[in-house]
Amino acid sequence: MSEIHSKRTTDLSILYANLKLRSNSLEHVVLIKTGSMNPIHRxxxxxxxxxxxxxxxxxxxxxxGGYLSxxxxxYVHAKLRNELIxxxxxxxxxxKAIEEAxxxxWLSVDMAECMAPEFVHLVNVTxxxxxxxxxxLNLPKPVRVIYVAGLDLFNRCHGMGTLRKSPFGGVAVVYRLGQNNSVLKSTDAMNDPRVFYVCDNDDEMDTSSSESEDISSTLIRKRLKNNEDCDDLTFKSVLDHMKKVSSKDC
Incomplete structure (x- = not known):
């Protein structure tokens, strides 16, 4: 597959800036997360x-650096039909979400996947x-690019195995305590040095809001249809943008 990324689709300035902030003796990593983001949520x-x-x-x-793609x-239209944004x-x-947060x-939007002539699988995007x-960047040691996935995607997507094979790749699996932890313990990936398990309960981030519960774009769309509040699910700037888009479509 031909390369879909270019300077027009992907901002490298955050990478150059952050390379100057810490010692070059550390291994440099870039994160990527793909998904419908229809809309993006917290x-x-x-x-x-x-x-x-x-x-x-x-x-x-x-x-x-990290990229939301x-x-x-x-793909999104085939999945959501008339709910496509x-x-x-x-x-x-x-x-807007990155800025509000x-x-x-260090975070940016990667437009390459959206701007490609057709749907590109997450493995090829990565x-x-x-x-x-x-x-x-042309550094002495290649930058490792790690794909960030939820536990459900990691378990069902065959592409995760391909991402684990790359010597300068990997997968970070974000999971919640109690979220079918038996899957974590039974998989051979537990001993894979290119798989990193990130428990979303095991840090100092504030989870007092519904971030400690299930958040989905589907729930946001459902609440908006019912004229219910979504401030706990996504960002005010995102909701404001959706209102503008909706008013133009009327």
């Missing part, structure tokens, strides 16, 4: 932050990003 961002903190604390990695319209708006809402110093980053 856990999309908090799981990236949580993974960054875990990898830096437990693995002594230097996480120099909204999936191509073709166009890629243009999903990209903009991701930008105060994470723009490999393309890794190739693009390392071509341009």
């Amino acid at each position: 856990s999309h961002v908090s799981n990236m932050v949580r993974t960054k903190k875990y990898l830096e604390r437990a693995c002594n990695f230097n996480v120099i 909204p999936t191509h319209d073709e 166009s890629g243009e708006h999903r990209i903009e809402m991701c930008r 105060g994470q723009q110093h 490999h393309s990003l890794q190739q693009f980053i390392n071509q341009h």
Whole structure:
């Protein structure tokens, strides 16, 4: 598959800036998370932050950046039909969420997947990003690109095995205590050095809101249809943008 990333789709400035902040003796890592993000919700961002903190604390990695990559319209439309929010708006809402969360110093939106001519599988998206980053940074040791996945995606997606095989890749699995932990204990991935298990209860992040409960884009869309409050599920700037889009469609 041809590379889908370019300077037009993917901002590398955060990587260059963060490379200057910490010792080059640490292994440099970039995180990526794909998904419909229709719309983006609080856990999309908090799981990236949580993974960054875990990898830096437990693995002594230097996480120099992270990318939220909204999936191509073709896939989202096939899945959600008339509930699709166009890629243009999903990209903009991701930008707004990152800014409202105060994470723009290391998080960015990767537009490559959305702007591709057709749907691209998450494995190819991740490999393309890794190739693009390392071509341009050209460091003595390649930057490791780690895919951030929830436990359900990790268990059902065959592509996770491919991501684990890359010498400078890996998968960070974010899970919740009590979330079918038997799956974690029974899988051979427990002993895989390229799989990193991040418990979303095992850190100092504030989970006093519903972030400690299930959050989904589906729930946001359902609540909005019923004119119910969604402030606990996503960001005010995202909800404001959705209102603007909805008013234009009327």
